[in-house]
Amino acid sequence: MADLLLDTTYLLPLFGIRVNLPGFRTYFPRLLNRYRVLYSPLSLVEAKWTVLRISKERPRERKEILRRFRKGLDVLYRDRRLSQTELTNPHIEEVADALLEAGVPDYFDRMIYATAVHYNAILMTENGRLLRISKEKLPRPPEVVTWEATMRSLRAKRKA
Numbered sequence: 005m006a007d008l009l010l011d012t013t014y015l016l017p018l019f020g021i022r023v024n025l026p027g028f029r030t031y032f033p034r035l036l037n038r039y040r041v042l043y044s045p046l047s048l049v050e051a052k053w054t055v056l057r058i059s060k061e062r063p064r065e066r067k068e069i070l071r072r073f074r075k076g077l078d079v080l081y082r083d084r085r086l087s088q089t090e091l092t093n094p095h096i097e098e099v100a101d102a103l104l105e106a107g108v109p110d111y112f113d114r115m116i117y118a119t120a121v122h123y124n125a126i127l128m129t130e131n132g133r134l135l136r137i138s139k140e141k142l143p144r145p146p147e148v149v150t151w152e153a154t155m156r157s158l159r160a161k162r163k164a
Contacts (some may be wrong), residue, residue, distance in 0.1 A: 006123035006146075008039035009089070011116055012047040012054075014128060014151070018080055019051055020072030021058065025151050034158050036085040039126070044119045045082050048077070050112045089119050096117060096122045099143045106142055120145035128154055 014024050017063075035041065055073045059066040064084070080086060091117065099118035100111075108114050112131075117134050120127035126147045129135065138148035 005038075005040050007042055007123055008077065009042045009044070009116070009120040009125040009127050009145070010047070011127065011129035011131060011134075012050045013067050013110070013130050015043055015051055015076075015080070016054065019055060019076035020069070021051075021054060027155055028151075031155050031158055035154065038158065041086050041126050042089050042119075042123060043074060043080075043086060044089050046112050046119075048076075048080075048113050089123060093122065102106070102142055103137065106137060108137060115149055117145070118143075119150075120148075 013023055017025075017028055017032075022050060035098070052073060055069055059069045062069065070150055096115065096118045099121045100114040103114040103117060108117070113131055116129075117137070119125075123142045123145075125145055126149060127134065127138075127145045128149050128151065130150055135148055135150070138144045
């Protein structure tokens with residue numbers, strides 16, 4: 005079973021944040037059965053920042069928005085099909101630093117990508133910069149894929 009590291013986008017629905025991922029409710033459970041699914045603890049920090057931004061924009065809903073985050077976190081920690089990676093180590097930092105030198109400015113993006121490299125995991129992301137950087141002469145995970153490409157693959161396997 006291959007390892008698949010999720011970028012933060014794919015965790016957001018667990019926290020009650022809508023994302024434009026067609027078929028997410030149908031295919032996400034299938035993904036959990038096909039791969040060993042990993043996520044970086046940095047994605048939790050990034051998701052919380054998103055939740056806090058939304059709660060500032062909708063102050064009347066703040067308590068409910070924050071409650072949904074905590075509930076989603078509980079679900080995430082209880083689901084044995086999802087595993088948290090380590091936060092960092094020298095190899096992850098080395099790859100992240102190489103990405104910084106290559107012009108990837110976002111710390112979370114660099115660390116999530118570097119974590120996929122370290123774990124030799126397929127990285128699933130919607131981030132165009134990470135999709136492009138995976139084609140350069142840098143350390144890279146075995147594959148960098150999008151939701152759409154992964155769903156096509158799951159549909160094809162189901163028909164076969």
